[in-house]
Amino acid sequence: xxxxxxxxxxxxxxxxxxxxxxxxxxxxxxxxxxxxxxxxxxxxxxxxxxxxxxxxxxxxxxxxxxxxxxxxxxxxxxxxxxxxxxxxxxxxxxxxxxxxxxxxxxxxxxxxxxxxxxxxxxxxxxxxxxxxxxxxxxxxxxxxxxxxxxxxxxxxxxxxxxxxxxxxxxxxxxxxxxxxxxxxxxxxxxxxxxxxxxxxxxxxxxxxxxxxxxxxxxxxxxxxxxxxxxxxxxxxxxx
Ligand SMILES: [Zn+2]
Ligand SMILES: [Zn+2]
Numbered sequence: 001x002x003x004x005x006x007x008x009x010x011x012x013x014x015x016x017x018x019x020x021x022x023x024x025x026x027x028x029x030x031x032x033x034x035x036x037x038x039x040x041x042x043x044x045x046x047x048x049x050x051x052x053x054x055x056x057x058x059x060x061x062x063x064x065x066x067x068x069x070x071x072x073x074x075x076x077x078x079x080x081x082x083x084x085x086x087x088x089x090x091x092x093x094x095x096x097x098x099x100x101x102x103x104x105x106x107x108x109x110x111x112x113x114x115x116x117x118x119x120x121x122x123x124x125x126x127x128x129x130x131x132x133x134x135x136x137x138x139x140x141x142x143x144x145x146x147x148x149x150x151x152x153x154x155x156x157x158x159x160x161x162x163x164x165x166x167x168x169x170x171x172x173x174x175x176x177x178x179x180x181x182x183x184x185x186x187x188x189x190x191x192x193x194x195x196x197x198x199x200x201x202x203x204x205x206x207x208x209x210x211x212x213x214x215x216x217x218x219x220x221x222x223x224x225x226x227x228x229x230x231x232x233x234x235x236x237x238x239x
Contacts, residue, residue, distance in 0.1 A: 002205040004226045006036030006070060006096065007132065007159065007195025013039045014048045016199035020060065020069075026201040027067050033229060034068035035204070038098055038195075041075040043085035045104040055090050070238055074132055075099040078106045080114070082121030084128065091127055095238040098130040098159070098195075101140035112141040123150045129236055130193055133161035135177035144180045152188035155235060157225065163197035166209035178217045191225040193232070 008023055009016035018026075020037055027035045037057060042049050057071035071094050075084035084099050085106075091097055099122055101107055101115065109115065119142055122128055131151055137144065151158050158181055168174040185192060198204040210219075225232045233239055 001030055001032075002194055002196065002207055002226055003032050004034045004036075004229060004232065005032065005196050005198070005205045006034075006072060006130070006193065007038050007074070007098065007161065007197045008035055008204065009039055009074075009197070009199045010037060012049050012053055013199070014044075014046065018201045022201050023198075023204060024064060024067060024069065026204050028065060030205055032067065032205060034070060036070035036072045036096065038072040038074045038096075040102070041073055041085040043076045043078050043105045044102065051086060051090055054086060055093050058093050070095040070236075072096040072098060075128070076102045076105040076107070077118060077122050080107075080110070080118055082118045082123075082125060084122065088127070096129040096236045097127060098132040099128045100132045100134065100136075103139055109140050112143065115140050116143040116146055119147055120150050123147070123154050123156050126154075128156060130157045130159055130195075132159050132195065133164050133197070134158050135174050135181060136161070136164055136171070137173050137177060138171055144177045145184060148181045148184035149188070152184060152190045155190075157191070157193040157235070158185065159195050160192050160210060160219070161195055161197050162207055162209050163199075163203065165213065168209075168213070175213065175217065182218050182223070185223060191223050191228070191231075192219070194224055194226050
């Protein structure tokens with residue numbers, strides 16, 4: 001089980017099923033060190049969430065009964081400039097920002113070449129700390145190698161997303177994409193972040209899908225920043 005999990009969706013995302021309090025209680029049961037709330041940004045069709053939700057997250061205490069609570073977002077890339085669906089002021093109020101393309105947003109798939117240019121702009125913007133599920137090229141194809149290199153150069157973490165890893169049998173691109181990412185991350189002497197993408201408390205911190213393929217993808221514990229809390233917090237500038 002992960003001790004730190006920064007990819008968590010609450011009921012505020014509209015299609016997840018637990019509250020912050022329920023995640024906190026589950027995290028305490030699992031003896032976790034930190035969780036991060038990362039609901040979807042507002043630019044999704046049928047979203048019930050607004051930017052105000054993210055701005056007010058800071059009112060929740062940083063530490064509750066020994067558990068660290070970080071406040072973030074899983075933002076959507078919304079245009080060809082690589083912009084995301086949240087203002088700079090709100091980004092400032094949050095501990096971290098994850099982002100990637102998502103379906104049912106203002107950005108429609110533009111094909112591999114342009115998608116790659118767009119995500120490179122997002123990475124270079126300095127507004128994003130983590131690329132969520134970067135290996136997912138089915139709906140938005142990108143040049144994985146170029147994206148990984150740019151992320152490493154800009155200290156943007158690449159996420160190994162446990163939810164989609166558990167579905168990797170249905171998507172033959174995932175494992176080859178991860179192998180490319182692992183090579184680049186090793187070359188640049190960087191680390192991955194592991195996130196569960198939990199949409200309910202039973203998915204929180206569950207890394208069984210990664211354990212099953214760890215050897216196959218050449219991933220070792222020293223490449224996982226969740227194992228180095230101080231390094232992670234320093235990188236995200238959170239304490
Ligand atoms: Zn996502
Ligand atoms: Zn997510």
